[in-house]
Amino acid sequence: MSVAGTRLTKQKSLILDLILGTKCHPTADWVYQEARQHIPDISLGTVYRNLNALANQGLIREMNYAGSSSRYDGDVSQHYHFTCQSCGNVFDLPLEAFTMIDNLVEEQEGHSVEAHRLEFYGTCKTCKIEEKQ
Amino acid sequence: MSVAGTRLTKQKSLILDLILGTKCHPTADWVYQEARQHIPDISLGTVYRNLNALANQGLIREMNYAGSSSRYDGDVSQHYHFTCQSCGNVFDLPLEAFTMIDNLVEEQEGHSVEAHRLEFYGTCKTCKIEEKQ
């Protein structure tokens, strides 16, 4: 599985497997720490380079945030996320796409909407229970 | 207008006036360049310190983005934004708050939603016209 002009190296293949094998929406550094256990001298630059390449190929998805590290997601199907401000975990949300809000903006303002970014913040189910104790 | 333990310096007051006097959602550097024309030796650190202070006081709003500078908004009322990927301008959207989607996440997932972030990207009205020529 390789696009013309690109090679599927053991590093890239490992990085892809790590992303596909977790549901934790990991950061580049998480991927780096895991990858080192299989390829001890892999470099952080290689991790970033391949995460970008994989995202450009559409095999993974990058979620970036101001002030903190990007997270990567092996599930490239459309879905939204909830970030817990207490534990920091990112959870998938099984909501369908709100495409109607794009149309609303196009109709009301006349701009041409290509995408929207929607994410939720708060306290997750688990942290809510812990707070009560 | 000063909160106990804080002083309204000429720097802070100027920065607030600059933010309130524009609709362009400026960056810290834009504020810095404008401010220097009134207080030539104002420092960029002072601009950042005051922008943060004003945002904490709720007098302005900070909008941050991964990979590019934060923008500041003197309009602290609830409203969404559209960013043009062609000219880079940020436009206000007169949409009412989508509070129902917070409830949807709470009901479906059991997390406690404190806020959501929703922004739109695409090509603005003006850039669309220029593209056609």
Add this chain to the structure above:
DNA sequence: TTAGTAATGAGAATAATAACTATATATTCA
């Protein structure tokens, strides 16, 4: 007027990510 407090300007520090570079693999095809 003076002691105490808060803010400033200048510059250094930070942190995530990208760019650079010499070396090492992979792929192509003679």
Add this chain to the structure above:
DNA sequence: TGAATATATAGTTATTATTCTCATTACTAA
């Protein structure tokens, strides 16, 4: 097969927005 060529790598340095540090200055209120 084995050069010749193309791509990726490890290790390192650079970038960029923002924050931090600290000596100095400006308020504030007794």
